[in-house]
Each structure stands twice: as C-alpha cells, then as structure tokens.
Amino acid sequence: MVRWEPAAKERLQAAALELFSTRGFEQTTAAEIAQSVGLSERTFFRHFADKREVLFYGQELFVQVFLDAVEGAPRDAATPDVIARVLRAVSQFFPDDRRAASRVRQAVIEQNPALRERESHKLAGLGTVLAEALRSRGMDEPAATLAAESTTTVFTLAFAQWLRPGENRPLTEITSAVLGELQNLIAPSATSL
Amino acid sequence: MVRWEPAAKERLQAAALELFSTRGFEQTTAAEIAQSVGLSERTFFRHFADKREVLFYGQELFVQVFLDAVEGAPRDAATPDVIARVLRAVSQFFPDDRRAASRVRQAVIEQNPALRERESHKLAGLGTVLAEALRSRGMDEPAATLAAESTTTVFTLAFAQWLRPGENRPLTEITSAVLGELQNLIAPSATSL
DNA sequence: TATCGTGATGTCTGTCACTGACAACAGTGA
C-alpha cells in the first residue's frame, strides 16, 4: 500500500485548471483545490509558490527547450538561423493534441488580470534567458536582447493565432509564417536573412 | 482650515518609496505607509489598487506620452520615423533631474520579485497599447506588434543604461544610440531606415 | 441663513493568501 497517492503536483494542477475554468480564478480558494484532491491547503503551497503558479507549472520545461535549441545550434550559425531553429523547436513543444487544453488554460488566464500579469512576467523572463543564451554564444548587446525579444514576440503572436477559434494549422506552420512576415518587414530586399 | 491635507496620493507615494528603500518592500506594511502620513490603511487602498501599485502611479502619464507621439506624427510618416519620434518624446519625459529618484525607485523594484513582475506587466501593456496605436494608423499585424515591441525594447535598454552608475549622458542621447544599433542590426546595408 | 448633497476619510469586520513550527508516519538503508 502506498503512503500517498502519487503525483500530487499534477493532481493539484489538473484540479486547479478544472475549478478555475468553471468557477473562475478568484472564486476558487487554494484550500478548495487541495481538498478536491484530498490534500491540505498547506500542501498546495508546498508544491506551488503561490496560487497563480499552479497554472504555470511546466514552464521550466518550455524554457529549457529554448535553451537547448540555442545550445544545439552550430557555433558558426548566423543569428537568423539560430532564431529559426529556436522557433521550430519550441513550436514542436505544442503538438496539436495539446491545443484544446491550451485553449482552456489561456481562457482562464485571459479572464484574470493577476494571471495575465504572471504571464507577462514569464514571457519577459523567457526573453531574458534567451538573450543570455545568445550572449554566451558571443552576441553583443543590444543585439542579443533585440534578437531575443523579437523571437519571443514572434512566438507569442504565433501561439495566440494557434489558439484562435477556427485556426487549424499546426503551430510550426503558423510560427514560420509569422517569422516570414517579420523577415519581410525588416529586410524586404534581402532574399534570405 | 483645510478639511484634509491635500495630495494624499502623492504623499502616500513619497512615503512608500522612502519606507521601501530603507526597510524593504515586504518589511513595510500598507498600514505603516498610511500611518506615516496620517492616513488609514483603508485610505491607502482607496488610492492604490494594491500595495505594489503605489510605485507605478504616474505610469498612465508615461503611456499617454507614447500615444500622443504616435498620434502627433504626420499621416504619411514612415514607420521608422514614427518610432524615432516616439522614442524622442518618451525620453524627454525623463530629464536628468529625475535620474536620482528613478535610480532609487528602480533599486527598490529590482530587489523584489513581485515588483519586477508588476514592471514586466506594465511594460507589456505599453507594447500592447503602442501596437494598437500603430494599427489605428493603418499598420497591419504582425508588423504593428513587432514594431511596438521593438520600440519598447529599445526604450527599456536605454532606460536601464541611463540608470547605470557612472552613466552621465541624457536619456535622449542614449536612446538614439540604442536605436542606431538596432538599425544597424536590422538593415546594415541601408543608409537610413 | 438653513439645508442638502458630495467626496474623502475613518472604523469595523471579514476573507483569504501565504508562512513558520511541530508532529506523524510509511518507507528505506544500515
């Protein structure tokens, strides 16, 4: 007989998403989430630094995909190639069978200012981390930050489009379309940037 | 005899900055801030939506400067010219005699994760608002968002540099230097973008 | 001049996010 039901964190996360999407974020207390999976409020806060964080568990994996993609790029690769590589990798992180769940999650986030704030912050952190990775490849400032921010902007735009009702294209396809538009925008004359 | 001391909001803000920078953000309660200027905790929360917001009061003015700059641009101005104009306007919003106070404020923000989160969010909001303004001038997506994000990135980089110890150049000068680097980065071959 | 409305405030009360301290207790390895 097991001491505790396994995967407490995942169970809490699933319960939280369920409750947030039905009752709303503010109308759901941390104690309710915990009790709904047979745990105490105290345990909830041992797994998540705060109530909002339960919706962002897994983000670290996502950041890691960014970093791995940068570090896996050939030493002599040009910046645009690195960016394209990063965007490809990160888009594959969201296959189509995650789209429905992502839509639910995003709807919850968009309905609450505190959650949108957390999302902004995570995104900003992503840009920071990415810039850092580019710098450690030898890129200077402000080029590294500008490239990193552009990359996260492209991804954000593509991700939002991926979730839009009626949108059926896979994220990889949308991402490369948005990237193409960026390339046209900043260097209309160049054949490849 | 006056009914209340005037400018309650400004007094609260000044007291908060003072207390945060000496004791620290978390070590200062909203009640303490209020009492230090002879007001009640309840009144503090009537003026500021939450404890963090007291450090961001005035941001609306700043956003307005962005918007005015966009709206004041000639109808037929090219995007890079609009961006340059916006950056010029917004840099003038921070003359050198605000540098010392800005440094104190920034030091407080950087020492607290919750405050950094709020700052990320404000910055993201700025990008959103700016993109909206560019769209209403006829720019399409994703060009509007990309241009807006680049603009806020340039400003953020310049602002951080402006606050750096030993930095003496005015913000306007730093901003145009960073913008120049972005232009070189993006279109090294073009003489003017 | 009397009165009335208004807006900024105080007080009181309650909820909930979050934290520290301590105990319990099943498994694990020596």
Add this chain to the structure above:
DNA sequence: TCACTGTTGTCAGTGACAGACATCACGATA
C-alpha cells in the same frame, strides 16, 4: 531493529485587500 528521510497534516499567525456604514467639512442651492 533503528535511525533517517521525505511528504504530509495541523495549528496559529500575519498581512493584503474589500464591503458596509458613519462622519464631516465644504460648496451649492433654496
């Protein structure tokens, strides 16, 4: 057998914030 570890529960406390209601100087208006 026993000490150790990691996850949990319980309990008590703090502080952010919100709703309801009272207060009261001031300005407008009758």
